[in-house]
Amino acid sequence: MKKILAVTACPTGIAHTYMAAEALEKAAKEKNVDFKVETRGAVGVENALSEEEIAQAHADMDVDEGRFAGKPVVKTAVGQAIKDAAKLIDEALQKKPSASGQDYVEQIAKAKTERSGKRTGPYKHLMTGVSYMLPLVVAGGLIIALSFVFGIEAFKEQGTLAAALMDIGGGTAFALMVPILAGFIAYSIAEKPGLAPGLVGGMLASKIGAGFLGGIIAGFIAGYVAKALKDNIKLSKNLSGLVPILIIPFISTLVVGLLMVYVVGTPMKGIMEGLTAWLTTLGTGNAVLLGLLLGAMMAFDMGGPVNKAAYTFAVGLLGSNVYGPMAAVMAAGMTPPLGMWLATLLAPKKYTVEEREAGKAAAVLGISFITEGVIPFAAADLFRVIPATMLGAGITGALSMMFGNTLRAPHGGIFVLPIPNAVGNLPMYAVAIVVGTVVTALTVNILKKNKE
Template identity: 70%
Template sequence: MKKLLAVTACPTGVAHTYMAAESLLKTAREKGIDIKVETRGAVGVENELSDTEIAEAHAIIIAADTDVLEGRFAGKPVVKVPVAQAIKNPAGLIEEALDKPAAAPQSSNSGLAGQVEKAKAERGAARKGAYKHLMTGVSAMLPLVVAGGLLIALSFVFGIEAFKEEGTLAAALMNIGKGAAFQMMVPILAGFIAFSIAEKPGMAPGLVGGMLASQIGAGFLGGIIAGFLAGYVAKWMKQHIKMPRNLEGLKPILIIPLLATAVTGLMMIYVIGEPIKYVMDGLTNWLQALGTTNAILLGLILGGMMAFDMGGPLNKTAYTFSVGLLASNVYGPMAAVMAAGMTPPLALWLATLIAKNKFTTEERDAGKAASVLGLAFITEGAIPFAAGDPFRVIPSIIAGSAVTGAMSMMFDITLRAPHGGAFVLAIPNAVNHVAWYALSIVVGTLVSALLLAVLKKPLQPKS
C-alpha cells in the first residue's frame, strides 16, 4: 500500500497548522490510506518525519506558508499548496499525491539507505517564494510580539503611566516587554527571513541588518528589506564563492557571515536605511494625524482584509502591518485588526443560532467552537463554513469585519496588546474605550450574521 507523508505549517502556528493536519488525517482514515502528518506549529515540531520514513514514502504533501525544510524531500514526488488548501480540499490533495509517479531509482547508492543519504545531503536545497520567506520571519517574530505586547499591557494595570516610576513592577514589565522583547522583534524578523532564503549562513547578516534597521529608525519595513537583502546576498555567496575542498568548512561559519554581514550592514547604513526611515516616519505621522474620514476608510480596508482569507496572505498582511506600527506607538490599526479578526467566527456562531434551518447539525456544533475561537481572536474558526459555501459566507463576513474595523477607527480606539482577543479587555488600560470597542465587535458580528441568515439557502429536506 502506498504511504503518504505530509507537513502542515502556518505563520502563527496556532490554528491553520492543526486544522490542516486534522483534515488530512480524517480524510485519509476514511479512505483507508496510511499517512503521517508533521505539524510545525507554535509549540514546535510534532510528529517529525524521519529520513527513513521520507525514503519509504510514495509522495509528500506540503501544506505550508512558512519554511518547512523541504530540501529534505529532494527526489520525492511533492504536492505543495498553501496551508488553507489542506483544510478546504484534503481529498483532492491526497488523490493528487497518490497519482504522482514514484521517484526514479537512483543509479548509485540505490535502495532505502541510498535514498536516506541523498535526503540528508540535499537537505540544504534552496527554497523559493518571497511570501514564504516573509511568513517564516513573521512566524518567528510573533511570539516576541505577543509576549512583549501582553507584558506591556499588564504594566498598565497599575496605571497608564505607572511604568515611569523606576523600581516598580510596572516599570519592570515595561522594560521586559518594550525594552527587551520589542527591541528584538525587527532583528528576529529579518534574521529568519534571511534564514529561510539562505539557511544558517543568512542568519547573522539578517540579524545584524534587522538590528541596524531598528537603530536607524527604519522599523519593521526596514527589517523586511534587510532580511531579504541579507538572505539573497548570503545565498549568492554560497553558490558562487569557491574554495579548496579542505577549506570549504570555513564558508558557512566565517567567509559568508563576515562578507554578507558587511555588505548588508553597509547597505543599510549608507544606502537603504535613511530612505526607509523617511518612509516609516511619513507613514507614522500620517497615521497619527488621520482625519475621521481617512481613519474610517483605513479601518474599512484593514477589516475587510482580515476576513477575506481568514488567516491567509491578506489577513497576515493586515496583521503584520498593524503589529509593526506598535513599535512606533501607533495603536489604532491594531485595535481595528483584532476586532475585525474576531468578528467572522462570532458571526457564524450567531448565524447558526438565528437561522438554524440553514445549517446542518454538524455546522451548528462547529458554530459553538467558532464562538470560542472568535473570542480568542482566531479568525480561522470561520474557515469550515467558508469552505462549504464560499460565495455566500465570504462576502458576508467581509462586510461585518469591514464595519467593525471602520467603527474601531472612527471611535479612535487604541489597543496596546497584539493578541488575546476579548480576554485583553479585562486588562485595565490595554484598550482606551472598552465600551465602544465591544460595540464595534457586536455591530460587525450582527451585520455578518444577518447577511448570512438572508443569503444562505435553507437546507433541503432529506428524501
Template identity: 65%
Template sequence: MKILAVTSCPTGIAHTYMAAEALQIAAKELGVDIKVETRGSVGAENEITNEDIKGAHAVILAVDTKVDEERFSGLPIVKASVKDAIKDAKGLIQRAMAMEKKEYVDKVFEAKKESKEKITGAYKHLMTGVSYMIPFVVAGGILIALSFMFGIKAFEEKGTLAAALMDIGGGGAFSLMVPILAGFIAFSIADRPGLVPGMVGGVLAGKLGAGFLGGIIAGFAAGYVVAWLKKVIKLPKTMEGLMPVLILPLLSTLIVGLGMIYIIGGPVAAINNAMANWLKNMSGGSAITLGIILGLMMAFDMGGPVNKAAYTFAVSTLAAGQPSMIMAAVMAAGMTPPLGVALATLIAKDKFTEEEREAGKAAFFLGISFITEGAIPFAAADPFRIIPSIMVGSAVTAALSMAFKCTLAVPHGGIFVLPIPNAVGGLFLYTIAIIIGTLVTGFMISALKPKR
C-alpha cells in the first residue's frame, strides 16, 4: 500500500520538514510505503508525479498554506495541519489507510481525464496566467471608467481626482496586466524561477507595443527557457545556492529579454508601420469595407499593436473636433468585445468557470466604457474561439456604424459620451450597431465554446 503526502507551512523553514519526517518515521513503523512532497521556502521538493498518484491509495495533506488539491482528484484526501502530522503522524497514516479506494469505473474515468490534461498542459499554464491577470483588468478598467465619469477628458487636468484614477487604473493596474499574465504563465511552467523572466518579458512586450499576444509569447518562452536552463546547467553542490538567486534569473531574463527585443520587437514595429500606411491608403475606398477591416483590427488583439493602429488611425481623422465616421466605427468595435463576452457568460453559463462568470460582469462595465481590454482574460484563456468571435462581432458593428453614417466627435468614452449633445451623430442607429455586434459575438462564443 502506498500513501502520498504533502507538507507545507507558512514560513516554510522548519515545520514543513518536521511534518514530512514525522510522516516518514511513522510510515516506516507501520510498514507503509510513503512519498512526501515538501513545499517549503526552497520550493517544492520530492514532487509527486502523476505516476505516483496512479499507484497511490490515498493522500495526506498536512498543510497550513493553500495547495493545489485538484491534481489529486480521484484520490481520497486526508486533510490536516502540519501540527497534526508532527503530533500524531501515525494516526494520520492510519486514517489514510482506512480510506476507501475509488471504484474501478471511476479509475477509468480518471485515466481519461488525465490524458486530456496532458494534451492541454499549455492550456493549464495559460489559465494560471489569466486567473492572476483578471483582477488587474477588472480593478484597472473600472478605475479608468470611473475617471471617464468626470468627463471624457477630465483626466488630462493634472491634480484632479479623475487624473489620479486614470493614473491608478491605466498607469498602475493596466500596465501590470501583461507582465502578470506573462509572469504567471512562466510561473506555472517553471515554478518560482519562471516569474522573473516572465514578468520582464511581459513588460518588454508592453514597451515594444506587442500587446497581450506578445505577453503570452514572452510567458511561454520564459517558462520553457527556465525549465531548459534547469536541465542543462549542472553546478557543483557548493554552488547550487546560486541557481535560484543568481544564475536562473539572470540567464533566463537575458535570453527572454534579448529574444523579445530582437526577434519580436523588429517585426512588431514593421507591422505597425505597414498597417498605418495601409489604412491611410484604404481611407479612399468603400466605407463599409474600411469599417469591416477596422472592426477586425480593433478586436484582434484588444489594446495590442493591431488595435492601436486602427485606433490611432481613427483618432487622426478627428481633425479639430470634426465628427468622424471612422472614429465612430472604431469606438463601437472596441466596445463590443467585452460586451459580447459578458453576454456569452450569461447565455452559456455552464461553459465558463465561476471566476470567468464574475469577470463577465466586470467585462460588461468595461465594454460600455470602451475599454476593450475587458475581453482579454477570456481571449487569453481560449484564443482560438474567442478572438474570431469578437472579431466578427466588431466587424459587423463597425460596418453597420459606417453604413448608418454614424459619427463621433470625441476619441473615447463609451456610452458616457452618448448623452453629450453633438458628440454622436445618428445616436439611435449607433446604439443599434453596438447591440447587434454584441449579440453576434455573444452567440458566436456560446456556440463555439465546448461544454466544460
C-alpha cells in the first residue's frame, strides 16, 4: 500500500490548518490510503512526521520540500485541500519518485542535510537563530561597505547617499540582527509561541548593550519559558484559542523582559564590553594566536559544531564593529576545499579519477566559502586530510589577523572581495588565502601515498 504524508499550514494557524488536515484524512480513509498529516498551527507543530515515515512515503504534500528529497511533492493552497481533498490524494498517488544518483555537489548537499538532521538540543536551536540572522548581517555589512565608497566619514553628513546607506545597513539591518537571532532561537525551541518573547528579549539585549551574547541568552530563556507554558497550560476547547494568542505571549514576554532588565542584561553588557575591548587592543602575537585557533576550528569538522562555533563567534562580533575575526574565519573556511583542489592538480597519482574530478567541484565550493566541499575527501582519508586542512586553515587565519585584514560581510567568498571597502587590506588577504591553500595541498600530498 502506498503511503502519503501531508503538512498543512495557514497564516494564522487557527482554522484552515486543521480543516484542511481533517478533509485530507477523510479523503484518504475513503480511498483506503495509508496517510498521515502534520499540522503547523498557532501552537506549533503537531503530529510531526518522522524520518522513518518520510523514507517510507510514496508522495508528500508540503510547503517545505527540504525534508522530502527524492519524493514526489504536491503543493497547493489549504483552501484547495478543504474543497477537493480527494483530487489531491489522487494527484499524489499518480506522482512518480524522482530518479536517484548523486554527483559530487549532491554528496555535499546530502552531507549538510544529514548534519542538520542530527542537530539536537541547544546547538540546533542556536544554529536556527544564526541561519535566520545571517541574511541581515550579509545585507547590512555590504551596504555599510558601499557607504564607505564615498569616504570613511562621508556618512556623517546628513542627507547624503552615504548617510542613507549607513542608516539602511547599520541603523536598520544590523539593529535587527540580535532580535532576529533571539527570536528564532526561541522559535526553534517553542515554535510560534516563542517568537514574541524571543524578539522582545533580543531587542532588550540590543538596547542594554548586551550584544549577541545577551541575545543568545534571551532567546533560550524565551524559548524554554514559552515551551513550558505551552506544555502546561490546558484550557477547555472554547478557551484554547486564547493560549497561543494572549496567555503565552503576555506571560513569556513579561518574564523574559524582566529577567533581561534586572538579571541578565547588565552582566552580559559587561562581558561584551570586555570582549570588545580585548579584541580591539590585541597585540600582534595574541592576534596571530586567535587567528590560528579560529582557522583550525573552521577546518576541524567541516561545518560541524566546532566550525559553527568559530563562525558564530565572528559573525556576532560584527554588530560590535569588530571585523578582524570575521576575515580570518572566512579565509580559513575557503582554504580547505581550495587546498584539496590544488592537491589533486599537483599529485594526480595520489588520487583516483573520481577524486580528481571532485577536486574541480571542490575549487568552486572553496571560492564560494563552502568548507563542506572537503567532506568526501575527509570521509575517504580522515587522518591525512583533516590534519592537513587544519594546518593550512590555521596558517591562513593567523596571517589574516597578522595582516590586519577585516571583513564586513559574513559570507560570499571571493564574490564579496571586489566590493569597495568590504575587505580591509585586500592584497594581503589574498596572500593569506593562497598561502593556506598551498600549505594544505603540500601537506596532504606528503601524507598521502600513490593510488594503486
